[in-house]
Amino acid sequence: MKTQNIPMVNLQAQYKRLEGEVSEKWKQLCRKGSFILGEEVEKFEEEFAVYCARKHAVAVSSGTSALHLALEASGVRGREVITTPFTFIATAEAVIHAGGKIKWIDIEKRTYCLDAEELEKNISPETAAVMPVQLYGCSADMDPILESSRKAGLAVIEDCAQSHGALYKGRKSGSLGDIACFSFYPGKNLGAYGDAGCVVCDSDETAQLLRRLGNHGSDKRYYHTEVGYNYRMDTLQAAVLRIKLRYLDTWNEKRRRIAGLYNERLKGLPLALPEVPEYAEHVFHQYVILADDREKLMKKLADSGIATAIHYPVALHMQPSFSDSGYSEGDFPVSEEISRRCLSLPICPELSESQVEYITGKIREFYG
Numbered sequence: 001m002k003t004q005n006i007p008m009v010n011l012q013a014q015y016k017r018l019e020g021e022v023s024e025k026w027k028q029l030c031r032k033g034s035f036i037l038g039e040e041v042e043k044f045e046e047e048f049a050v051y052c053a054r055k056h057a058v059a060v061s062s063g064t065s066a067l068h069l070a071l072e073a074s075g076v077r078g079r080e081v082i083t084t085p086f087t088f089i090a091t092a093e094a095v096i097h098a099g100g101k102i103k104w105i106d107i108e109k110r111t112y113c114l115d116a117e118e119l120e121k122n123i124s125p126e127t128a129a130v131m132p133v134q135l136y137g138c139s140a141d142m143d144p145i146l147e148s149s150r151k152a153g154l155a156v157i158e159d160c161a162q163s164h165g166a167l168y169k170g171r172k173s174g175s176l177g178d179i180a181c182f183s184f185y186p187g188k189n190l191g192a193y194g195d196a197g198c199v200v201c202d203s204d205e206t207a208q209l210l211r212r213l214g215n216h217g218s219d220k221r222y223y224h225t226e227v228g229y230n231y232r233m234d235t236l237q238a239a240v241l242r243i244k245l246r247y248l249d250t251w252n253e254k255r256r257r258i259a260g261l262y263n264e265r266l267k268g269l270p271l272a273l274p275e276v277p278e279y280a281e282h283v284f285h286q287y288v289i290l291a292d293d294r295e296k297l298m299k300k301l302a303d304s305g306i307a308t309a310i311h312y313p314v315a316l317h318m319q320p321s322f323s324d325s326g327y328s329e330g331d332f333p334v335s336e337e338i339s340r341r342c343l344s345l346p347i348c349p350e351l352s353e354s355q356v357e358y359i360t361g362k363i364r365e366f367y368g
């Protein structure tokens with residue numbers, strides 16, 4: 001079979017289909033000289049709030065700024081925030097930026113998300129908030145997390161950077177805790193054409209605070225009630241997101257179909273395939289397998305023109321940037337094991353059935 005060239009995500013193919021709509025809209029906005037916030041951002045906020053079954057959406061400049069604002073608005077300064085060390089670095093960085101103290105707990109083997117039993121054991125009077133990360137497109141088991149948090153009076157901030165449109169017991173990811181944060185990094189299930197993000201919540205007061213903090217502590221030009229940040233969303237990004245939001249459910253459905261095909265073709269090999277808990281509708285931001293001989297398999301796939309990635313090769317408590325966090329190797333055995341074995345295969349709505357056949361054919365070849 002001829003060697004193919006398969007990227008992790010194919011944004012060029014997606015752009016080809018959207019080019020007419022996006023360039024027309026961008027032209028209109030450039031002609032109007034409309035570049036920051038404005039009507040397009042407000043409309044996106046309305047539409048995204050409805051999509052997430054939330055009262056408010058506050059559009060911001062990235063997923064990282066969304067997390068920072070959510071933590072700051074939750075008053076975590078000087079107090080503990082419980083989260084997982086098996087996530088993208090931004091989850092933990094945001095806690096530090098908001099003046100909080102990170103308390104990591106291990107993940108569940110089944111979903112790689114925050115372990116609710118570990119949470120219950122680790123809440124203390126110092127704890128202000130818990131931040132479950134809905135990793136790879138699957139929600140953590142939120143009911144026990146919400147229950148323990150409610151009992152202890154903790155704020156629940158969902159990191160939904162990878163779970164746009166996912167469901168937990170029929171409820172939208174992002175609608176479950178007090179606040180939820182989304183990233184629209186270009187490769188996400190809903191991605192902008194640059195950095196962008198959003199915070200969603202139901203409280204009027206929290207939404208107003210988030211909005212002010214993200215715009216220099218101001219809700220009236222040149223009048224400032226808090227020291228804030230420049231975390232505003234660009235108008236051009238809101239325009240792309242409004243267009244793409246209309247396709248999100250169809251694209252997620254395609255991702256699920258691709259994941260199903262991968263599962264079918266990889267069955268029986270010495271690999272662990274993604275498990276979808278009975279409570280979840282997964283949106284497969286990533287399709288992640290566990291392989292003991294990961295590096296050799298990656299090389300075989302790279303030699304066959306297939307891109308792969310590792311999300312994430314080093315659990316955060318073992319990153320040099322957190323060397324003074326008081327944690328060390330061995331503290332979180334599940335996170336450490338998964339970081340040694342996880343391998344993300346290409347997945348995006350544009351990936352064809354024949355490409356999945358090609359990729360899985362090469363993996364089967366590898367295992368003889």
Ligand SMILES: Cc1ncc(COP(=O)(O)O)c(C=O)c1O
Pocket residue numbers: 062063064065087088090091133159161162182183184185195196197
């Ligand atoms: C789980 C998680 N949290 C936070 C972020 C940060 O989002 P952004 O890159 O938009 O700042 C990401 C982005 O990759 C992520 O995957």
